[in-house]
Every structure is written in structure tokens, then in C-alpha cells.
Amino acid sequence: MNFPFGPSIRRAARGTQDERKTLAANGIGASHMHEMSLAESMLQIIQDAARIEKFKRVKTVWLEIGQLACVEKESMRFCFDAAMRGSIAEQARLEVIETAGRGQCVKCSLEIPIAALYEACPSCGSYEIRVTGGDEMRIKELEVE
Amino acid sequence: MCATCGCGIGQTLIGGHALQRPRQHGGKMRFRAPEPDVQVPGAHVADVSTSRIVKLEQDLLAKNNGYADANRRYLSAHGIFALNLVSSPGSGKTTLLVKTIEALNGAQPLAVIEGDQQTENDAVRIRAAGAPAIQINTGKGCHLDAQMVGQAMQQLGLQDDSLLLIENVGNLVCPASFDLGEAHKVVILSVTEGEDKPLKYPDMFRAADLMLLNKCDLLPHLTFDADLAIEYSHRINPKLQVIRISATSGEGMQEWLEWIKGGCCNAVAAKSEASLG
Numbered sequence: 001m002n003f004p005f006g007p008s009i010r011r012a013a014r015g016t017q018d019e020r021k022t023l024a025a026n027g028i029g030a031s032h033m034h035e036m037s038l039a040e041s042m043l044q045i046i047q048d049a050a051r052i053e054k055f056k057r058v059k060t061v062w063l064e065i066g067q068l069a070c071v072e073k074e075s076m077r078f079c080f081d082a083a084m085r086g087s088i089a090e091q092a093r094l095e096v097i098e099t100a101g102r103g104q105c106v107k108c109s110l111e112i113p114i115a116a117l118y119e120a121c122p123s124c125g126s127y128e129i130r131v132t133g134g135d136e137m138r139i140k141e142l143e144v145e
Numbered sequence: 146m147c148a149t150c151g152c153g154i155g156q157t158l159i160g161g162h163a164l165q166r167p168r169q170h171g172g173k174m175r176f177r178a179p180e181p182d183v184q185v186p187g188a189h190v191a192d193v194s195t196s197r198i199v200k201l202e203q204d205l206l207a208k209n210n211g212y213a214d215a216n217r218r219y220l221s222a223h224g225i226f227a228l229n230l231v232s233s234p235g236s237g238k239t240t241l242l243v244k245t246i247e248a249l250n251g252a253q254p255l256a257v258i259e260g261d262q263q264t265e266n267d268a269v270r271i272r273a274a275g276a277p278a279i280q281i282n283t284g285k286g287c288h289l290d291a292q293m294v295g296q297a298m299q300q301l302g303l304q305d306d307s308l309l310l311i312e313n314v315g316n317l318v319c320p321a322s323f324d325l326g327e328a329h330k331v332v333i334l335s336v337t338e339g340e341d342k343p344l345k346y347p348d349m350f351r352a353a354d355l356m357l358l359n360k361c362d363l364l365p366h367l368t369f370d371a372d373l374a375i376e377y378s379h380r381i382n383p384k385l386q387v388i389r390i391s392a393t394s395g396e397g398m399q400e401w402l403e404w405i406k407g408g409c410c411n412a413v414a415a416k417s418e419a420s421l422g
Contacts, residue, residue: 034287034288034318034319034322034323037286037288037290037319038205038206041205041206041207041208041209042205044208045201045203045205045207045208049199049201049203053199055197055199059196070318070319070321070322070348106383116347117347117348117351117381118343118344118347118377118380118381120380127379127380127381127383128383136204137204137205137206138201138202138203138204138205139201139202139203139205140200140201140202141198141199141200141201141202142198142199142201143196143197143198143199144196144197144198144199145195145196145197
């Protein structure tokens with residue numbers, strides 16, 4: 001059967017029929033957008049690190065996701081499990097560290113927390129807010145053995 | 146690859162050829178794409194027990210950004226002005242491209258990279274308009290990435306001092322995150338959509354430098370408030386330039402063509418300056 005997904009999904013899809021049904025039931029193909037790309041980037045980063053650091057298994061992955069990053073946390077978890085299947089990080093636990101959105105008003109220089117990109121400055125009302133933090137998505141560290 | 150909107154790596158076709166992803170242990174690539182310089186910075190052992198911590202601090206987009214930087218270096222070294230056109234499906238991107246190519250009418254060397262999940266239809270339309278075009282089929286994928294574009298650039302064989310138009314997959318979400326090495330993202334919003342699209346999809350409007358408000362010839366028949374749409378887009382991105390345009394009536398086309406010509410001149414001038422030293 002020809003599965004129209006990336007290698008990790010195909011790997012997962014090669015599993016049991018139940019697993020395939022689970023993939024379908026969870027809406028792979030519809031709702032996770034680019035989180036699967038990002039999960040596959042994570043796998044690549046982990047594999048590169050494994051060659052340098054010579055570890056055989058990953059137990060925990062700490063992933064930092066900013067509030068303003070274009071990533072859905074739950075979608076990321078789902079894709080992480082699918083992407084890591086069959087790899088050295090197959091059983092790894094994903095710890096998501098959420099960081100708050102921060103910005104600075106270009107007009108009045110006030111530093112403010114921001115939850116969305118279209119928020120106005122609470123002091124002067126300007127929409128010119130420079131994002132100063134909370135848009136990152138990076139692997140911070142791994143617990144390996 | 147976005148598998149769940151389902152990008153499949155094995156499915157990506159560039160001009161009918163499979164995308165060559167480098168293999169884990171250095172497999173050969175059929176088309177030499179620019180290799181990014183991506184390292185794992187500062188990886189070090191924090192603990193010597195059986196279980197240890199490896200610090201990475203690696204951005205998930207680092208690999209794509211590495212390829213994008215390589216594309217950008219190539220483009221700027223050859224004086225090529227590259228635009229990444231992004232929008233929802235159905236905003237009129239391809240028609241606008243066809244009209245743009247017809248208007249430039251051989252005076253400006255150009256090439257087009259077309260991104261769609263399936264079919265060669267758009268590349269066929271572009272070629273019929275008189276420009277070389279290559280189609281990237283992303284399979285289930287919802288965006289182009291810098292590596293695909295790098296390979297497509299190699300296959301196209303770009304002319305020095307030319308214009309490269311990249312029509313991304315119709316999608317206002319994912320393409321915002323994936324730098325392709327372009328000079329500018331150009332977001333196309335058509336007046337048959339909602340005025341509040343910039344608020345609903347802020348990442349794309351924040352990432353773009355120019356917005357083309359397309360299908361303006363239809364405004365008399367609609368309740369769309371063009372000023373409000375522009376105001377919303379400026380809330381997200383106060384520096385966003387806006388051109389009201391209609392591929393059908395030709396409104397705004399001159400301004401858009403001037404904008405392109407200005408960019409092309411700057412790209413050629415920057416190349417000459419760099420080569421002088």
C-alpha cells in the first residue's frame with residue numbers, strides 16, 4: 001500500500017492495521033499542518049547530535065515553544081510520537097517548555113507581554129509592537145544514554 | 146514535511162523528478178543543492194552517569210534556514226531578484242503571474258517556480274505565457290521549503306540579473322515559517338476574501354513586505370471594505386506596502402511592475418558592488 005506521508009509516518013503506517021486506523025482517526029492529513037515537518041526536523045537534529053555525542057537512546061526531549069510560534073502544542077506531541085517511531089528516540093518523553101510572548105512598543109518603548117500579534121500597546125494604543133521573545137521553537141536539551 | 150496536512154517527503158516532485166534529500170550518512174544527490182552549514186552548537190556532556198544531559202539549543206527551522214541562506218547567497222551573487230508569492234488558494238496568484246509575465250514581455254528575463262500539491266497545470270499556464278517554469282508537486286505537503294527551491298533553481302538554470310517568481314502552495318499558515326531565500330514575501334489578498342484575514346493569519350502578513358490587494362475590479366459588486374483590510378494588515382505589520390491591483394482590469398499593474406523593476410535594479414546593483422569589492 002502506498003501511504004502518502006513522510007518516512008516516519010510511513011514507518012508508523014507499516015505497523016499494525018490498528019495503528020493505521022489510529023493515524024487515520026487522528027486526522028493525519030488534515031489538522032496538523034507543518035508540525036510534522038518540524039517533528040521530522042527534530043528527528044534530524046537528534047540524529048546529528050547522536051553521531052557527535054555518541055548516544056544510543058533518547059529518554060527525554062525538552063522542546064521550547066514560544067507562545068507566538070506558529071505551532072500547536074498538542075499537534076506537536078502527536079507528530080513527535082509519529083516521527084520518532086523506529087528511531088533512537090522512539091520511547092522518548094517530550095517535555096514542552098512554553099515561553100510567554102513579549103514585545104516592545106515602537107512608539108512609547110513600553111515592554112509588554114503579548115499573547116497575539118495584533119494586540120495594541122496598553123499605554124499608547126499603537127499596533128507597532130516589536131516582538132522581543134516568545135516566537136522560538138527549539139530543542140533545548142536531551143536526556144540520553 | 147508537513148505530513149498531516151500531510152507533507153510526504155517521498156512524494157515531492159520537482160519538474161517530475163523526485164526530490165533528493167541528502168541521506169543520513171552522506172548519500173549522493175542527483176542535483177547539487179547548496180549545502181547549508183548547520184552544526185550542533187555547544188553540544189557537551191553535562192553528566193557522566195548512564196543517563197546524561199546533552200545541551201542543544203537547536204532551532205527547529207535551522208536546517209531549512211541553512212538552505213535558505215545558501216539560496217540567498219546564490220541569488221545575490223547572480224543579481225537575481227526573487228519573490229515568494231503567498232496567499233490562500235484562489236486569490237488569483239497564477240492569473241496575476243501570467244499577466245505580469247505578459248506585461249514584462251521579454252524585456253525582463255524571468256523564470257517561475259510553481260508550488261502545488263498536485264498537477265502541472267500552473268507551470269503549463271506560465272509556460273504558455275512565455276516564461277520558463279518548473280513545477281514542484283509537494284504531494285501532501287502544504288508549503289515549499291528551501292531545499293526544494295534550491296533544487297528547482299538548479300534544474301531551471303537561472304539567468305544572471307533575472308527575476309525569479311516563486312508561487313508557493315496556496316496556504317496562509319505554513320509558508321510563513323519557511324524562508325526560501327527570497328528577497329521578499331509578497332502576500333496576495335483578494336477582495337472576495339474577508340477583510341479580517343490579516344488578523345486571522347497574522348504570521349503571514351507579518352512575514353510579508355508587500356501586499357497585493359487583488360481582484361479590485363470586483364469591489365463595486367462586494368461589501369468588502371478595502372480600507373479596513375489595509376488597516377488590519379498594518380496593525381500586524383505597520384511597514385507592509387500595499388498595492389491595490391486587478392489582474393483582470395489592469396488597475397495597479399503599472400505600480401506592481403515598477404516595484405518589481407526597482408527590486409531587479411537593486412539586485413543587479415548589489416551584485417556589481419559586491420564584485421567590485
